[in-house]
Amino acid sequence: MTEDPNNLSCAAFQARLPELIGSGENIAAHPHLQSCELCRALLADLMTIAEAARQLFPIVEPPDRLWEQIETAIRKEQGGSDQR
Amino acid sequence: MVGNLAEAEDLTQEAFLQLHRRIATFRGDSAFSTWLHRLTINVVLMHLRKKGLAVVSLDEAMEPAPEERAGRSFGAPDLALSGAIDRMALERAIDALPAGYRLVFVLHDIEGYEHNEIASMLDCSVGNSKSQLHKARLKLRDALRIDPRQEARR
Numbered sequence: 001m002t003e004d005p006n007n008l009s010c011a012a013f014q015a016r017l018p019e020l021i022g023s024g025e026n027i028a029a030h031p032h033l034q035s036c037e038l039c040r041a042l043l044a045d046l047m048t049i050a051e052a053a054r055q056l057f058p059i060v061e062p063p064d065r066l067w068e069q070i071e072t073a074i075r076k077e078q079g080g081s082d083q084r
Numbered sequence: 085m086v087g088n089l090a091e092a093e094d095l096t097q098e099a100f101l102q103l104h105r106r107i108a109t110f111r112g113d114s115a116f117s118t119w120l121h122r123l124t125i126n127v128v129l130m131h132l133r134k135k136g137l138a139v140v141s142l143d144e145a146m147e148p149a150p151e152e153r154a155g156r157s158f159g160a161p162d163l164a165l166s167g168a169i170d171r172m173a174l175e176r177a178i179d180a181l182p183a184g185y186r187l188v189f190v191l192h193d194i195e196g197y198e199h200n201e202i203a204s205m206l207d208c209s210v211g212n213s214k215s216q217l218h219k220a221r222l223k224l225r226d227a228l229r230i231d232p233r234q235e236a237r238r
Contacts, residue, residue: 017218018211018214018215018217018218019211019214021214021218022199022210022213022214022217022218042225045225046218046221046222046225048169049169049174049193049221049224049225049228050193050221052169052171052174053174053178053189053193053194054193054194054196056171056174056175056178056194057194060089060092062093062096063093066093066096066097069097070096070097070100070101073097073100073101074100074101074104077101077104077105078104
């Protein structure tokens with residue numbers, strides 16, 4: 001049985017939200033949201049969280065000394081296994 | 085994932101050491117980047133488990149969680165976020181997420197990976213990735229709606 005998008009309950013709409021959001025379609029145009037303030041608020045909150053998260057952690061490049069440490073650790077480990 | 089630069093550096097080193105030890109086991113069944121991501125995520129999960137956090141294996145982390153929040157998000161129109169999210173509160177809320185939710189949330193919303201990439205990395209379905217992300221955002225919403233009020237009472 002196919003659900004009528006014009007006549008969805010909040011529960012049915014929210015059950016489909018992960019798929020709707022993940023599809024990349026323009027959910028704001030979904031018929032349920034035209035008439036449901038509650039689900040509009042929910043969606044707005046989820047999008048606000050996603051947007052805030054994008055600005056949360058700057059991409060940090062590992063410092064040069066870390067690569068040197070890694071190289072040293074690998075050499076040390078290799079040296080240990082060569083001696084066995 | 086660990087929210088701490090020094091720990092992140094230690095884990096980067098551990099991931100590369102693991103890579104060096106296990107490179108011979110890479111058979112080319114998946115892209116090398118996918119294999120390396122998976123190895124790295126396992127290193128992080130092991131580390132979190134050693135710290136005594138409620139963490140789990142990658143497979144367990146990606147099992148769909150019980151529908152504990154089903155029906156929880158509707159019926160509360162007065163609790164919408166105000167629009168601006170406090171950065172510290174959001175970081176705290178992300179730290180408090182269960183491992184599976186946090187993994188997908190960090191990979192998708194913070195690092196910008198697509199669901200199909202996350203599904204390959206975590207060896208789960210695309211639907212599972214979408215579902216975990218949605219549940220993570222719902223949990224964060226719950227946490228953020230409570231947090232500012234508690235702060236305000238102090």
